[in-house]
Amino acid sequence: MPKDGGIGASTKRREDMRFLTGKGRYTDDINIRGQVHAHFLRSDVAHGRINGIDLSAAEAMPGVLRILTAADFAAVGGIPCGWQVTDRHGQVMQEPKHPVLADGKVRHVGDPIAMIIAETYEQARDAAEAVLVDITELTPVLDMKAALAEGAVKVHDDLTSNLCYDWGFVEENKAAVDAAFAKAAHVTTLELVNNRLVANPMEPRVAVGDFESHSDQYTLYTTSQNPHVIRLLMGAFVLGIPEHKLRVVAPDVGGGFGSKIYHYAEEAAVTFAARLVGRPVKWTSSRSEAFISDAHGRDHVTKIELALDDENNFTALRTDTYANMGAYLSTFAPSIPTWLHGTLMAGNYKTPLIYVNVKAVFTNTVPVDAYRGAGRPEATFQLERLVDKAARELGVDPVDLRRQNFITPDMFPYQTPVAVVYDTGNYQATMDKLLEISDHAGFEARRAESATRGKLRGFGIAHYIEACGIAPSNLVGQLGARAGLYESATVRVNATGSISVYTGSHSHGQGHETSFAQVVAEMIGIDANQIDIVHGDTSNTPMGMGTYGSRSLAVGGSAIVKATNKIINKAKKIAAHLLEASEADIELKDGKFAVAGTDKSVDWAGVTLAAYVPHNYPLESLEPGLEETAFYDPSNFTYPSGAYGCEVEVDPDTGKVQVLSFAAADDFGNIVNPMIVEGQVQGGLAQGIGQALLENCAYDGNGQLLSGSFMDYAMPRADDLPMFTVDHSCITPCTHNPLGVKGCGEAGAIGSPPAVVNAVIDALQRAGHAHVTHIDMPVTPARVWAAMNG
Known part of the structure; x- marks a missing residue:
């Protein structure tokens, strides 16, 4: 013990x-003597040209000290992107400027136009309503495929098109992959959407900027997951502040899920403004503001294909993905659909040939970046839905098809065809453990009981692998990272x-x-x-x-x-x-x-x-x-893996899906604190089930966010979730770090969405709805009912 x-x-x-x-001491708890408050006037149109801004009435309102617009930031840099991708043609990605405040154009609903600084927050907010902005509304770019059509309206006028990059990986595999498909005994094809999400951490973002004139010292208090990176990016690339003159403090932070990794415009704005007004400047985001200013997650549209031989061995895989960047490139956005997605398309399988194509597209929507799992959930969802569909087409057990194609323990270290090398793992063991803890053998009896109540019961399995602890620095530098890791x-x-x-x-x-x-x-x-x-x-x-x-x-x-x-x-x-x-x-x-x-x-x-x-x-x-x-500086990623099983009931009259049980068997290597690990997995499962069944960030044809509050964006609640069965007893320690640990924080969110969707499809097909081979997330009652009824 x-x-x-x-x-x-x-x-x-x-x-x-x-x-x-x-x-706890959160950023919003920090109040500095003499501080004033900031409010951002944000665009209420998705795409428009700014003809002029009249500040006169607002500047005369009570308590207003200063109103800043893009002109005030003319001498500073734009918000930098931390990763540069080179496409399959050897061309560096298109990288538009991301101004602190909208300059000349607004490019998404929520784009900040002006910063109002006043004695109180209420005074700043009231003054914002008096700012008159003359905008000529332009046609918004929303659909990714339409955005790449000839003659499409451009999000950024100075770019050649709305294509950020056209990435192919591994490019030299492409001809061999195509040849393998040409001679395949069976090909399974699936088109799917990985729905856009809002991170919604418990604590909205807050930033407090301070400046001490006697020492020429700046301090930023912020809700950040990486204060040193914020200091580097903001100091060196935006405001030009020497690092020894800039302190960044991230005190207690109420969750992030990736959305607080990035350097945001508000952080630079309050730091810059503190010197201008000679007083600390504080900004606190409202929840509705967070929906249109925090980076969103996911938002991929993919066609994926699997080639198999006449013995059901995987011979090749190819994908074609459109990845939404939103209006600007957030800090790590270019790396998510490429190096954190494409390199994981081997999954747990010994597929010898893989080719991944990703087209990253600018649209008039909130920027998209990492959200819990960041690229790995997208890869896993594509692959595990595809494998399940292949099993059904071939008439074989989804468990058996996976087992047949698993990388086996004797094959480690395993060089995948998508560059990464898995150092260790045992996928058969995690599958065995899942079948045990989920009581898979008793499923048929439970299904029969559900039928007596008129419900359709299904069991879905997903196996995942993820890459954690991205490294080493010299490798990621070659891949386009602009920071060490x-x-x-x-x-x-x-x-x-x-x-x-x-x-x-x-x-x-x-x-x-x-x-x-x-x-x-x-x-x-x-x-x-x-x-x-x-x-x-x-x-x-x-x-x-x-x-x-x-x-x-x-x-x-x-x-x-x-x-x-x-x-x-x-x-x-x-x-x-x-x-x-x-x-x-x-x-x-x-x-x-x-x-x-x-x-x-x-x-x-x-x-x-x-x-x-x-x-x-x-x-x-x-x-x-x-x-x-x-x-x-690690020599390699770590590679946690696991098998997840979900059991659902579907109401055939309404299409409502209820998750009855969920089991997770993970291999995280050595475990330091089992209780913390279990909590991390359970939290990830809740988010993954939320994506699968409830959450969806939806825009209308004018680029207005339809799901801009908790009244419209369905977050999972306690009664949406079952009691989870979590096991991490299958241990293959990481071979290249001194603790032998692999990482556990994202696993639940990676493996759960395909397990849930696979369970729903299983329930429907067992009930005779053979025509239902896929339903896009979120799998809402309306979508399920429509699929069942053809």
């Missing part, structure tokens, strides 16, 4: 005490033996303050309560890349391990001196340094005190103190 507070223990999250008692840690041991760990990772719900402390406690053998985890402030943490892509433990935790090992190595030298022994004979166990084979020992606190009170210390060979910094 793991010891209390160490690796493998389900230690309660220490940070939850302050959250549950209302003691390492992580950092500083471990500072105090004289009395307590420890402060400063990490470049950022926690916004993942439990870092607990799990990171467990890792260090295990390594040294002390109580985890002696360890403090510090994050989120660029002024006291080493340069890091933040938290997303399930990288925190695999990358950030590995940096902490490296720094802690440096601490232990130095502490052993001190202990050897104190014990008058050879360093090679010193062992550390349970917080005590001992000379091997003797009863001579010194405890952890004795060594740390000697480091800072060096009366008896090897000063000739060691500096005093006990503090070390490490950076960790």
